[in-house]
Amino acid sequence: MNWLEVCEHPDLQNLPFKIELDETGKIIMSPTKVYHSIYQGEIAYQLRVLSPTGKTLVECAIATRKGTKVAGVAWASPERLATIWSEIECSIAPELCVEVLSSTNTRQEMQAKRQLYFERGALEVWLCDAEGKLTFFNPAGELARSALFPDFPTQLER
Numbered sequence: 001m002n003w004l005e006v007c008e009h010p011d012l013q014n015l016p017f018k019i020e021l022d023e024t025g026k027i028i029m030s031p032t033k034v035y036h037s038i039y040q041g042e043i044a045y046q047l048r049v050l051s052p053t054g055k056t057l058v059e060c061a062i063a064t065r066k067g068t069k070v071a072g073v074a075w076a077s078p079e080r081l082a083t084i085w086s087e088i089e090c091s092i093a094p095e096l097c098v099e100v101l102s103s104t105n106t107r108q109e110m111q112a113k114r115q116l117y118f119e120r121g122a123l124e125v126w127l128c129d130a131e132g133k134l135t136f137f138n139p140a141g142e143l144a145r146s147a148l149f150p151d152f153p154t155q156l157e158r
Contacts (some may be wrong), residue, residue, distance in 0.1 A: 071097035093120035132156035
């Protein structure tokens with residue numbers, strides 16, 4: 001399957017799972033818990049407050065060499081939005097991609113996803129764990145704080 005087929009398939013509508021595709025077009029579904037949605041909403045809200053000129057995207061599909069990956073939250077500048085606005089999946093990653101980790105995510109999986117997002121043009125990738133602790137990365141490695149959003153907290157409230 002490709003991403004357009006996934007988006008338009010009637011049996012895949014309104015599923016309570018995050019859906020992605022691997023490099024062979026196989027559907028990968030991950031269930032999410034309530035904390036996952038809460039943290040996604042909080043991150044999206046704070047990004048909108050800190051940068052009213054860009055747009056915050058939730059469940060943002062990004063075309064990668066390993067299939068379609070879906071960032072839980074993303075942020076794109078007006079310039080990048082001009083390219084991706086009408087696409088089915090982003091041909092280039094938004095400048096910021098955020099993953100809220102679930103209990104099934106592995107360290108290796110997240111390292112691979114970070115690399116895929118950076119290959120598609122992301123400037124930063126953030127990871128948010130089940131306790132609301134954020135870890136920030138750029139292509140060179142881990143950061144103490146976000147360079148794009150230096151006022152963003154390193155810990156979300158529960």
